[in-house]
Amino acid sequence: MSWKSRLACWAVRFLSPQDLREITNDTSVRVMARMDKEEKLAFIQSFVEENLGRMLAGLGREERAKLMNALLPKVAREFPLADLDILGAFSSAGDSFMGEEKKGV
Numbered sequence: 001m002s003w004k005s006r007l008a009c010w011a012v013r014f015l016s017p018q019d020l021r022e023i024t025n026d027t028s029v030r031v032m033a034r035m036d037k038e039e040k041l042a043f044i045q046s047f048v049e050e051n052l053g054r055m056l057a058g059l060g061r062e063e064r065a066k067l068m069n070a071l072l073p074k075v076a077r078e079f080p081l082a083d084l085d086i087l088g089a090f091s092s093a094g095d096s097f098m099g100e101e102k103k104g105v
Contacts, residue, residue: 001009012020032040056064 015023032043035043056067059067
């Protein structure tokens with residue numbers, strides 16, 4: 001872990017979730033403004049891929065569905081839905097919850 005990561009982890013221990021959200025919002029705007037389009041795309045994709053599982057840890061199927069239902073209208077406004085390959089995306093996404101249902105979880 002780099003000194004930057006250690007410093008950030010130390011500082012985060014003293015912040016409320018609201019304070020952390022505020023700082024994250026402020027700093028992400030500044031960082032994203034310095035990136036070109038390719039860097040921004042790569043950053044967003046890797047950030048989501050690396051952190052989504054951790055952010056959703058401890059949430060069950062019902063909570064995840066509620067969250068997704070809340071996020072879908074926002075996502076739909078920001079992405080060109082007519083250009084998306086929905087079937088291709090879901091064929092490679094895996095079926096972790098379907099597997100849980102089959103096991104009776």
